[in-house]
Amino acid sequence: MKLFFASDLHGSLSATERVLHQFERSGAEWLILLGDLLYHGPRNPLPDSYNPAEVALKLNQFADRIIAVRGNCDSEVDQMLLDFPIEASWQQVVTDNRRLFLTHGHLFNPEKLPPLRAGDVFVYGHTHIPKAEKQGDIFLFNPGSASLPKGGYPTSFGMLTDGVLQVLSLQQAESVVQASL
Structure with missing residues (x-):
């Protein structure tokens, strides 16, 4: 199973259009969104082509393939625009005898x-910094930010394919960081 x-x-x-383009190209079964979807937040600058209502329309086209969690910038009003649930602070996905704990x-x-x-994967966003590494007996995985990257990293997304966690550049789909499960 491929997860995006x-x-x-x-x-x-x-950023949303680039994410959806890469998602379609990836062949992944599920698009997992780790929060902070529509609002830029008071501490962030306005991202390129800021248009939350249009972002919602684009994402809604994939509603039946999205698993999402709520970020600190997401609100109940955002849920009114989206056709998939985003109000859970965390979700869990079990695949290949491994649990992925999803949160913002x-x-x-x-x-x-x-x-x-042991062996579980803690999947999160929020920091805008990509990570794919083993820490003790669990894995930490952060796909970075699709719109406002930090730490000198490019805009990015993540993939889980054949037991490999990988963060890829959103522009060139080149590997930024990765870890094998």
Whole structure:
């Protein structure tokens, strides 16, 4: 099973269109959105082509293939525009005898982990910094930000394919970081 991960769109139409284009090209079965979809947030600059209503329309075209969690910039009003649920602070996906714990990263994060078992994958956004690494007996995976990257990284998305967690550049789909499960 291929899974596609994106986080921190922050209402950027151009970033959303690039994410959806890469998602379609990837052959992934599910698009997992890790929060902060429509609003840019008071601490962030306006992202390129800021248009939350249009972002919602674009995402709604894939509603039956989206698993999403709520970010710190998402609100109940955002849910009114979206045809898929975003109000859960976390979700879990089990695949190939491995649990993926999905969250935005503002409630649970690498310094405040939920109860996890050896081999589980903690998947989060929020920091806008990509990560794919083993920490102790769990894996940490952050696809970075599709619209407002930090730390000198490019805009990015994540993939889980054949037991490999990989963060890829949104522009060139080149590997930024990766880890094998």
